[in-house]
Amino acid sequence: MKAAPGSSLWLLRHELRMAWYGAAVNAGGRRRMGWASIAVWVVAWTLLHVGAFAVLHKMGAEGMANPFMAIPATLALVAIATFMLSTALRTSVVALFERGDLDLLLSSPLSSRSIFTVRLLGVVMSGAALYLFLFGPVVHVGLALGQFRLAGIYVAIVATATLMACLGMLLTLALVRVLGARRTRVLAQVLSAVAGALLFLLSQSFSMFSQTAGADSAARSVQRLMQSPWLAPDSALWLPGRAVLGDPLPMLGMAALGLAAFALTVGRTHRFFVHGLQEAAGSARAIARPAGALAFRFRRSLFDTVVVKEWRLIARDPHLISQILLQLVYLVPLLFLILRKNDAPGPAIGAGLALLCSSLTSSLAWIIVSAEDAPDLLQSSPAAGRIIGLAKLAASVMPPLLLVALPLLWLVVRAPLAGLLIGFVVVAAVLSAAMIVRWLGRPAQRSDFKTRGKENFLCSMFEAVNTLCWGGLGWLLVTLAAESGTAAGSTALMAAGALAAALVSLLAAWLMRRRRH
Amino acid sequence: MIDDTPALQLRSLRKAFGRPAVDGIDLSVRRGELYALLGPNGAGKTTTLRMVTGLLAPDSGQVEVLGTDLALDPAAAKRKMAYLPDDPMLYGKLKPTEYLEFVAGLWGIAAEDAEPRARHLLDWLDLSKHAHELTEGFSRGMKQKLALAGALIHEPELLILDEPLTGLDAAAARQVKDLLVSHVAKGGTVILTTHILEVAERLAQRIGIIRQGRLIAEGTLAELRERTLGGSLEDVFLQLTEQA
Numbered sequence: 001m002k003a004a005p006g007s008s009l010w011l012l013r014h015e016l017r018m019a020w021y022g023a024a025v026n027a028g029g030r031r032r033m034g035w036a037s038i039a040v041w042v043v044a045w046t047l048l049h050v051g052a053f054a055v056l057h058k059m060g061a062e063g064m065a066n067p068f069m070a071i072p073a074t075l076a077l078v079a080i081a082t083f084m085l086s087t088a089l090r091t092s093v094v095a096l097f098e099r100g101d102l103d104l105l106l107s108s109p110l111s112s113r114s115i116f117t118v119r120l121l122g123v124v125m126s127g128a129a130l131y132l133f134l135f136g137p138v139v140h141v142g143l144a145l146g147q148f149r150l151a152g153i154y155v156a157i158v159a160t161a162t163l164m165a166c167l168g169m170l171l172t173l174a175l176v177r178v179l180g181a182r183r184t185r186v187l188a189q190v191l192s193a194v195a196g197a198l199l200f201l202l203s204q205s206f207s208m209f210s211q212t213a214g215a216d217s218a219a220r221s222v223q224r225l226m227q228s229p230w231l232a233p234d235s236a237l238w239l240p241g242r243a244v245l246g247d248p249l250p251m252l253g254m255a256a257l258g259l260a261a262f263a264l265t266v267g268r269t270h271r272f273f274v275h276g277l278q279e280a281a282g283s284a285r286a287i288a289r290p291a292g293a294l295a296f297r298f299r300r301s302l303f304d305t306v307v308v309k310e311w312r313l314i315a316r317d318p319h320l321i322s323q324i325l326l327q328l329v330y331l332v333p334l335l336f337l338i339l340r341k342n343d344a345p346g347p348a349i350g351a352g353l354a355l356l357c358s359s360l361t362s363s364l365a366w367i368i369v370s371a372e373d374a375p376d377l378l379q380s381s382p383a384a385g386r387i388i389g390l391a392k393l394a395a396s397v398m399p400p401l402l403l404v405a406l407p408l409l410w411l412v413v414r415a416p417l418a419g420l421l422i423g424f425v426v427v428a429a430v431l432s433a434a435m436i437v438r439w440l441g442r443p444a445q446r447s448d449f450k451t452r453g454k455e456n457f458l459c460s461m462f463e464a465v466n467t468l469c470w471g472g473l474g475w476l477l478v479t480l481a482a483e484s485g486t487a488a489g490s491t492a493l494m495a496a497g498a499l500a501a502a503l504v505s506l507l508a509a510w511l512m513r514r515r516r517h
Numbered sequence: 518m519i520d521d522t523p524a525l526q527l528r529s530l531r532k533a534f535g536r537p538a539v540d541g542i543d544l545s546v547r548r549g550e551l552y553a554l555l556g557p558n559g560a561g562k563t564t565t566l567r568m569v570t571g572l573l574a575p576d577s578g579q580v581e582v583l584g585t586d587l588a589l590d591p592a593a594a595k596r597k598m599a600y601l602p603d604d605p606m607l608y609g610k611l612k613p614t615e616y617l618e619f620v621a622g623l624w625g626i627a628a629e630d631a632e633p634r635a636r637h638l639l640d641w642l643d644l645s646k647h648a649h650e651l652t653e654g655f656s657r658g659m660k661q662k663l664a665l666a667g668a669l670i671h672e673p674e675l676l677i678l679d680e681p682l683t684g685l686d687a688a689a690a691r692q693v694k695d696l697l698v699s700h701v702a703k704g705g706t707v708i709l710t711t712h713i714l715e716v717a718e719r720l721a722q723r724i725g726i727i728r729q730g731r732l733i734a735e736g737t738l739a740e741l742r743e744r745t746l747g748g749s750l751e752d753v754f755l756q757l758t759e760q761a
Contacts, residue, residue: 182653294614294635294636294639294645294648295614296614296617296618296628296631296632296635296636297618298618298621298622298626298627298628298631298632299618299622299628300628301622302622302623302625304622305618305619305622305623306619306622309608309611309615309619312610312611312615313608313610313611316610316651317610373607373608373609374606374607374608376572376600376602376606377606377620377623377667378623379571379572380570380571380572380595380599380600380606381595381620381623381624382591382592382593382595382596382623382624382625383622383623383624383625384592
């Protein structure tokens, strides 16, 4: 279909093309997705269809018609809406303030209403795409099996994405006015990380509650809650879930709500811009803070200077911190396991601590070693590269080691042998992870933190192998500490194998190290 | 006794990225001189400066900074010079005071020497009132001035600047130009590249013109005019680069 130049459809095609370039641009800078990537997506989608078939076949039409299903469906939709909102905030900042093409579009003869309509549609699509991909197979298989009401999933996803896109765009307009575009984007990224972490912690706390209280007691508690009129399956609270399951009225209600929000948001966005929001956002950034007395803290050694500089740079980057802290969130359930009384430390603790510390170190080393902001400054200085390198490694390994120092000490006090073995594995995992990044890391931009694995496959592969080897060794050594006899012999053999694999991967990384300069 | 060792001596300097980027440049810059290196885009100016500052290893040839061979003793050579590229080497998440602390640490300047210099530079470049802000919020001119402060904190004898005036407003550009003139007046040496030919015409004692990796002409403005039909530096530059 050919759209007339300047029409809304034409503009929408331009928007989609820009989104495709953004998603498909690869390391070589080509704007085309590789065949391998396309194949992976197709295989994944096919597998999702197979999985959906297995689930729907097992549940049958009656299972899906169960009124209780509205509860998990609503909860899932709320969780998805949280992610959609953070995506909407991020994409709204880019679409309205950072892509830099709005001035061009608004100065053209195109109607400003159609410009903002298309821009908001773009935000809706970016929020909905992943979930349409994930849950589309359920709809398709449902339709094939005659469960036509499952088409409600499409309606619910698109309506939720629309509502969240509208909320995201209006929030962005308000936040940009107060904080400026850059800080709003950072806030959106932090919110996204926090949303993910909260969902993980909630799911873990529920599973821990079930374990602690016992399955029967947990089921009884849930049943008691369901008896409350607010939370009963027919409560209005679960209407979104009923829309997901294809109940016509809630489905129509959601669709109408989405359309109304869309129309309202386009009008408001247009008004905000006409009243000079961009200028207001710009002037908010330009306000200078009052100056105090100049205070310097020159350090005695180059080593200290570099370490302090690296920690300062990370501490002042909320987005990076949120990304790093996200990894630490996964440590929380593990800490509960460690600190639980009357139990000897299990092998999962050894493996878990090694895995977490190793991956945390890899992240920090990538930021500190690979993503140096001013490599030319360091290279054009007379400072010894060896000392700078050592300081950077120290800056990368110290935070993870400090973080696990107390839990490790606790373990050593409770079970000295297992604690010491875990300590050894953690230190080795941390040092190896940092060295691998030092040897194989490539110069990169901090903003590429999330996609670092894609940019340097070799380094990521070595990081993964190394992490798994030390994690495996942690598991085996703790198991070994509790075993005796023949079983201990075979575990020791496996532990030796894991240690050898870790050392071989380190050696291979050293042999393949990048020559600097 | 006056030391007549050149501030910078290049001998047959070569670098190729597939095709030659710098093709056997011989150059000598005297102490206490402001030398402008001019050339069209892609002529090899930045590549030359990056080799001089040790950021790029030459394929062949020799770089001597104030009598020290860069290849033999890079630390000693780097200690005497400072480099300011067109994109300032800053950390957005550091404040100006912290940036200067870091640069002083890299050059191994003692705190008792570094602190008064840092205060003076921040005051002189009107950055003191922004000393508690992160540099990521700075304008292009403020960033350039802070990078200059970083370059000057170790009091280099040789200052190398790549397009130092790009994107600066009139006031900031004037401040940078004054700073360069003052550095030369104190006996320092400045080598700069610029596309703003009026700057070279007004400030430079000698001018070198590079085209396709070769130094095609060198001398004072008067000497260059003699080689061509005369006129402004712009006329001379265009005649020389089109002739070659």
